[in-house]
Amino acid sequence: MQEVSPLRDIGPIPPQDVFFGAPRSESAFGGAAGLLQGRSFTGQELERIRELIKDQLIQNARALSSKAADAIADQPLDQYHRITENHDHGKLLSKLGRILSAEAVNEIKQMSFFDYVRDAFGPYYLSDEENIGHEQICFRVVRPDRREDVGSLHRDSWFWDYFAFPVPEGTSRVKIWVPVCGAQSQAGLLLAPGSHRQPLGYRTDTINGKLTFLPEMNGEEIKLQRFEGNPGDPVLFNYDVLHVGGMTRGDASRVSFEITVMFKTEHG
Numbered sequence: 001m002q003e004v005s006p007l008r009d010i011g012p013i014p015p016q017d018v019f020f021g022a023p024r025s026e027s028a029f030g031g032a033a034g035l036l037q038g039r040s041f042t043g044q045e046l047e048r049i050r051e052l053i054k055d056q057l058i059q060n061a062r063a064l065s066s067k068a069a070d071a072i073a074d075q076p077l078d079q080y081h082r083i084t085e086n087h088d089h090g091k092l093l094s095k096l097g098r099i100l101s102a103e104a105v106n107e108i109k110q111m112s113f114f115d116y117v118r119d120a121f122g123p124y125y126l127s128d129e130e131n132i133g134h135e136q137i138c139f140r141v142v143r144p145d146r147r148e149d150v151g152s153l154h155r156d157s158w159f160w161d162y163f164a165f166p167v168p169e170g171t172s173r174v175k176i177w178v179p180v181c182g183a184q185s186q187a188g189l190l191l192a193p194g195s196h197r198q199p200l201g202y203r204t205d206t207i208n209g210k211l212t213f214l215p216e217m218n219g220e221e222i223k224l225q226r227f228e229g230n231p232g233d234p235v236l237f238n239y240d241v242l243h244v245g246g247m248t249r250g251d252a253s254r255v256s257f258e259i260t261v262m263f264k265t266e267h268g
């Protein structure tokens with residue numbers, strides 16, 4: 001794969017500037033690049049988020065094997081890959097198993113970062129497109145050198161479109177992705193700045209049993225860049241920005257979480 005350059009000078013952007021002077025709307029978010037770095041979580045908040053994710057991993061494992069659960073409990077979160085060699089990663093990390101509990105979500109929403117979210121977007125809530133019954137915070141673990149742990153290049157809006165998740169009238173979406181563990185220069189998220197404004201179609205296919213989106217590019221060039229924020233540094237991006245998880249290298253698993261902020265569209 002080509003060498004991917006890092007994203008530079010994307011923030012932190014003050015909350016009042018995330019629409020670059022335009023009224024609050026899904027399409028105006030992030031200006032020309034369509035992405036930016038927000039205010040970081042504190043070290044203490046990050047530690048607590050790691051604990052909450054680990055607790056959830058232990059609980060998921062407990063249902064399958066108490067040995068696996070104990071092994072996860074005994075290791076730092078970023079060493080998750082070491083203890084799962086003999087366990088079914090797919091079962092331990094099903095989509096539903098990666099959604100934090102309502103209690104954990106409520107606790108995280110009290111953290112200082114969400115003051116920034118409120119200042120930037122006004123009244124908001126977190127999406128629940130899978131209809132589990134509460135606001136969603138979904139985490140992901142990407143083990144080193146495991147291609148199957150990352151998806152394919154996509155726009156988040158394609159998922160909603162494909163599954164016909166409803167977007168309430170007058171509501172806009174924005175994605176927030178936060179690294180929790182791992183060296184981001186060897187992992188992280190790859191994004192294509194400006195791609196939200198490119199006309200792009202998609203088709204879908206099932207590859208290795210997984211729904212995969214295939215962008216239909218008519219000769220447009222897509223330039224991916226790597227978000228290299230430290231754990232706790234959030235990247236916020238337009239719902240139409242193309243992105244894909246980076247393969248993890250080195251000896252730490254990448255752990256991240258993501259949310260979709262639903263906010264009121266302003267008419268300018």
Ligand SMILES: [Fe+2]
Binds near residue numbers: 155156243
């Ligand atoms: Fe995505």
